[in-house]
Amino acid sequence: MSNLSRRDxxxxxxxxxxxxxxxxxxxxxxxxxxxxxxPTEGANLPTEAPRASTPPTAESTDSELISTExxxxxxxxxxxxxxxxxxxxxxxxxxxxxRYVKKGADVIVKPNICNAYHSPEYASTTNPAVVAAIVAxxxxxxxxRVRVMDFPxxxxxxxxxxTSGIAxxxxxxxxxxxxxxxxxxxxxxxxxxxxxxxxxIYGDILNADTVINVPIAKHHSGAKLTLGLKNxxxxxxxxxxxxxNGLHQSIVDLSTVVKPQLTVIDATSILVANGPTGGSLNDxxxxxxxxxxxxxxxxxxxxxxxxxxxxxxxxxxxxxDELGLGSMDLKSLNIxxxxx
Amino acid sequence: MKASTIRKFRxxxxxxxxxxxxxxxxxxxxxxxxxxDLFFRLDPLVGLAGMLAARRFVLSMFIGxxxxxxxxxxxxxxxxxxxCPLGTVIDWVPSHxxxxxxxxxxxxxxxxxxxxxxxxxxxxxxxxxSLIILDPITLIYRTVITAIxxxxxxxxSGAEQALVGLPLPGLLDAVVRFDNFLRSTVFPIYQxxxxxxxxxxxxxxxxxxxxxxxxxxxxxxxxxxxxxxGLLSKVSWLRRSTNNHCIACAKCAxxxxxxxxxxxxxxxxxPSECIMCLECAPxxxxxxxxFHGYLAPALWQxxxxxxxxxxxxxxxxxxxxxxxxxxxxxxRTQPFLLRPPGAADPEFLSQCIRCGMCIQVCPTSGLQPSxxxxxxxxxxxxxxxxxxxxxxxxxxxxxxxxxxxxxxKLTLEEKRQRVIGHAYVDRNRCLxxxxxxxxxxxxxxxxxxxxxxxxxxxxxxxxDGQLTTLQRPYVIQDRCIGCGICENNCPLSGQAAIQVYTxxxxxxxxxx
Numbered sequence: 001m002s003n004l005s006r007r008d009x010x011x012x013x014x015x016x017x018x019x020x021x022x023x024x025x026x027x028x029x030x031x032x033x034x035x036x037x038x039p040t041e042g043a044n045l046p047t048e049a050p051r052a053s054t055p056p057t058a059e060s061t062d063s064e065l066i067s068t069e070x071x072x073x074x075x076x077x078x079x080x081x082x083x084x085x086x087x088x089x090x091x092x093x094x095x096x097x098x099r100y101v102k103k104g105a106d107v108i109v110k111p112n113i114c115n116a117y118h119s120p121e122y123a124s125t126t127n128p129a130v131v132a133a134i135v136a137x138x139x140x141x142x143x144x145r146v147r148v149m150d151f152p153x154x155x156x157x158x159x160x161x162x163t164s165g166i167a168x169x170x171x172x173x174x175x176x177x178x179x180x181x182x183x184x185x186x187x188x189x190x191x192x193x194x195x196x197x198x199x200x201i202y203g204d205i206l207n208a209d210t211v212i213n214v215p216i217a218k219h220h221s222g223a224k225l226t227l228g229l230k231n232x233x234x235x236x237x238x239x240x241x242x243x244x245n246g247l248h249q250s251i252v253d254l255s256t257v258v259k260p261q262l263t264v265i266d267a268t269s270i271l272v273a274n275g276p277t278g279g280s281l282n283d284x285x286x287x288x289x290x291x292x293x294x295x296x297x298x299x300x301x302x303x304x305x306x307x308x309x310x311x312x313x314x315x316x317x318x319x320x321d322e323l324g325l326g327s328m329d330l331k332s333l334n335i336x337x338x339x340x
Numbered sequence: 341m342k343a344s345t346i347r348k349f350r351x352x353x354x355x356x357x358x359x360x361x362x363x364x365x366x367x368x369x370x371x372x373x374x375x376x377d378l379f380f381r382l383d384p385l386v387g388l389a390g391m392l393a394a395r396r397f398v399l400s401m402f403i404g405x406x407x408x409x410x411x412x413x414x415x416x417x418x419x420x421x422x423x424c425p426l427g428t429v430i431d432w433v434p435s436h437x438x439x440x441x442x443x444x445x446x447x448x449x450x451x452x453x454x455x456x457x458x459x460x461x462x463x464x465x466x467x468x469x470s471l472i473i474l475d476p477i478t479l480i481y482r483t484v485i486t487a488i489x490x491x492x493x494x495x496x497s498g499a500e501q502a503l504v505g506l507p508l509p510g511l512l513d514a515v516v517r518f519d520n521f522l523r524s525t526v527f528p529i530y531q532x533x534x535x536x537x538x539x540x541x542x543x544x545x546x547x548x549x550x551x552x553x554x555x556x557x558x559x560x561x562x563x564x565x566x567x568x569x570g571l572l573s574k575v576s577w578l579r580r581s582t583n584n585h586c587i588a589c590a591k592c593a594x595x596x597x598x599x600x601x602x603x604x605x606x607x608x609x610x611p612s613e614c615i616m617c618l619e620c621a622p623x624x625x626x627x628x629x630x631f632h633g634y635l636a637p638a639l640w641q642x643x644x645x646x647x648x649x650x651x652x653x654x655x656x657x658x659x660x661x662x663x664x665x666x667x668x669x670x671x672r673t674q675p676f677l678l679r680p681p682g683a684a685d686p687e688f689l690s691q692c693i694r695c696g697m698c699i700q701v702c703p704t705s706g707l708q709p710s711x712x713x714x715x716x717x718x719x720x721x722x723x724x725x726x727x728x729x730x731x732x733x734x735x736x737x738x739x740x741x742x743x744x745x746x747x748x749k750l751t752l753e754e755k756r757q758r759v760i761g762h763a764y765v766d767r768n769r770c771l772x773x774x775x776x777x778x779x780x781x782x783x784x785x786x787x788x789x790x791x792x793x794x795x796x797x798x799x800x801x802x803x804d805g806q807l808t809t810l811q812r813p814y815v816i817q818d819r820c821i822g823c824g825i826c827e828n829n830c831p832l833s834g835q836a837a838i839q840v841y842t843x844x845x846x847x848x849x850x851x852x
Contacts, residue, residue: 004434008434012434020493022495022496022498022499024496032646034793114735115733115787116367116732116733116734117733117734117787153785153829154732154733154734154785154787155703155732155734156525156529156703156732156734158531159734159735160734163734179523179524181506181516181519181520181521182519182522182529183500183501183512183515183516184512184516220784221780221783221784221791221795221811222778222780222783222784222795222811240781240829240830240831241831243779243780243831244771244777244778244779244781244782244831245439245780246349246778247780274789274791276784277784277785277786277787277789277791278789279787279788279789280789280790309354338446338598
């Protein structure tokens with residue numbers, strides 16, 4: 001080593017210091033997202049849903065919104081119209097997309113892309129045509145940016161985006177697929193939780209002007225069904241502990257913080273067994289139905305009826321209703337059914 | 341062109357080949373312009389031993405190995421001096437060059453590489469590949485994929501985290517864009533972790549630090565591939581020689597990185613030890629060196645392998661094989677010997693060249709180097725460790741990149757049918773079974789279309805004395821493929837309450 005030249009010495013020193021500096025940088029901050037405060041009741045949350053008409057709850061005194069047109073919940077169904085047409089009709093019936101998407105708005109569409117295993121006909125991921133129709137509507141309404149994202153639990157997100165057909169469909173209408181980056185999650189403390197006290201939520205979901213929740217209606221043995229409220233689990237990082245600490249309560253806790261402005265449930269094909277992963281066409285039923293509402297609880301309660309259940313049969317829907325997050329009492333709601 | 345001019349290209353060729361090595365490594369399985377396993381194909385030792393042990397002809401390895409063998413027959417050990425990525429790294433670290441009066445290391449040390457070569461080849465003949473881990477390409481590949489690259493991922497991710505914390509507008513977006521680019525091209529989504537990464541680095545560092553004893557210590561004395569190419573170089577065409585212009589100034593001997601220029605023999609060199617680096621060319625200012633073609637074999641040196649040494653290798657090989665028969669693994673299957681889909685012991689042990697490509701392409705880092713599962717004879721062969729990463733139902737990459745076919749090339753549909761193992765619920769720890777708390781994570785995750793994990797509904801007394809319904813998971817063994825996503829996601833800390841075991845042929849096990 002004695003014959004190490006000055007130039008070589010400097011070269012090694014530079015390599016070492018570059019490595020040293022980046023290692024120091026990487027260790028000087030704990031690998032943990034920052035805690036952000038969510039304002040409690042009364043405050044105007046950035047993701048507060050505009051009500052299409054009054055739900056039968058105590059806070060329903062906003063006369064301005066009552067006067068605006070549109071049903072509280074819309075159901076478009078029929079074999080003749082494709083998923084695209086059904087989606088457009090349902091959204092038109094709840095007041096049209098302009099109601100939820102302002103000009104220049106930053107819109108996030110959250111479908112269910114839970115894994116990279118199966119093509120769309122297996123009904124384990126949201127129908128790509130439904131997602132694309134929503135993206136196209138948003139862009140037509142003058143949205144500044146429309147991003148589509150989910151964090152699959154099985155396989156890589158990139159693969160899942162492609163296998164589900166959603167990436168191709170979204171990009172063909174000018175939308176943007178976003179990989180949910182670990183750097184963007186923010187630790188959030190949930191006010192008055194039943195089970196979920198703190199969790200890491202994708203920051204952009206909290207900051208977007210409009211979040212559109214686009215689940216597919218399907219079977220789930222733990223929760224019975226996975227619908228709109230449960231689809232929101234895709235925006236948090238640590239889902240394992242949710243299952244062990246009261247799944248239903250945690251789903252509802254999360255929905256007090258993450259409030260999509262519009263929920264569009266894809267029930268064009270539904271998965272009736274072996275969900276949420278699926279994989280057998282024997283478990284798929286074609287329903288040719290799309291449900292839209294600003295009230296995720298109502299949309300979920302309606303979707304449950306497609307499986308011969310009611311909202312009250314699904315614990316997270318019942319809990320969300322009890323908490324006043326929405327209404328599962330379908331009889332009291334203004335529902336418009338469109339047979340297409 | 342003069343030898344001293346050609347020599348100037350060597351650092352550049354080395355750097356370019358090394359970059360190619362890293363590119364192929366990082367992008368393994370995702371590029372088309374060159375085979376990802378190019379360096380393993382070119383490595384004739386891996387090809388020879390791999391084919392001998394597996395009793396199987398692999399065309400790609402045969403052609404690749406042949407290219408390097410023919411190259412060696414023409415130009416000598418240019419592989420070592422110009423192409424080998426491990427040799428390149430060894431050249432990059434500072435090395436000790438002996439002073440003129442310093443005693444040369446006993447040249448009999450050079451025999452070690454022939455001993456190892458003989459041992460590895462004879463072991464392969466007996467169906468044992470356990471010492472192929474000493475091949476230079478497998479050695480550097482494994483070190484980079486299990487230790488150096490993952491460390492780089494950690495350091496870059498950490499620096500990104502730190503940057504994101506700075507209060508600068510637009511910084512988050514820029515860093516995220518950069519990170520997304522990395523994650524969608526070369527980096528995995530999550531930080532990969534690997535067993536034996538420390539041991540791999542230790543071996544690697546020892547190889548490099550030996551440079552402080554003598555330059556290119558590994559290449560002169562130890563490298564079994566160097567031994568193979570060295571033997572062949574005895575009859576290589578291009579060789580260095582000295583002529584009568586030589587004034588015995590010893591400048592050439594001083595710069596020779598393998599120390600083969602011998603002052604006692606008129607500064608001649610042994611083509612078996614010469615790595616064709618041409619460092620000696622500019623050192624000589626008397627035009628006393630020539631590089632010419634020869635057809636007669638070079639002189640046999642005292643340190644070259646002898647028949648007795650061959651017998652020693654044979655004895656060692658028999659001993660190693662004998663010892664490998666004493667492993668408990670031969671009597672009882674180890675509980676967690678989960679091989680990549682389609683691979684099964686004992687055949688796998690004779691086919692796997694321990695290169696680590698499957699480990700590199702596994703998207704969840706579930707494939708890990710084995711330490712104990714297959715005994716020492718299977719060290720660094722891949723095993724699935726579901727707690728660290730599951731076998732992705734939408735992935736069949738390991739079989740696609742395996743250079744020897746030890747992991748069969750399966751279509752995604754075929755791979756989904758292959759049984760890696762069977763999951764068993766540990767009812768003493770499982771939340772619903774042991775603690776009366778609801779949890780269905782394993783069932784939810786199960787990717788098989790008729791779920792291998794089912795839930796039985798029971799009425800139980802909760803801790804406050806009330807009757808509640810609870811779903812308890814159980815496994816239908818003949819549906820389970822052992823992908824391990826259940827074990828991976830079990831929310832218990834430490835060991836999971838559902839674990840994948842080496843498959844058995846018991847058939848259906850009942851839920852009670």
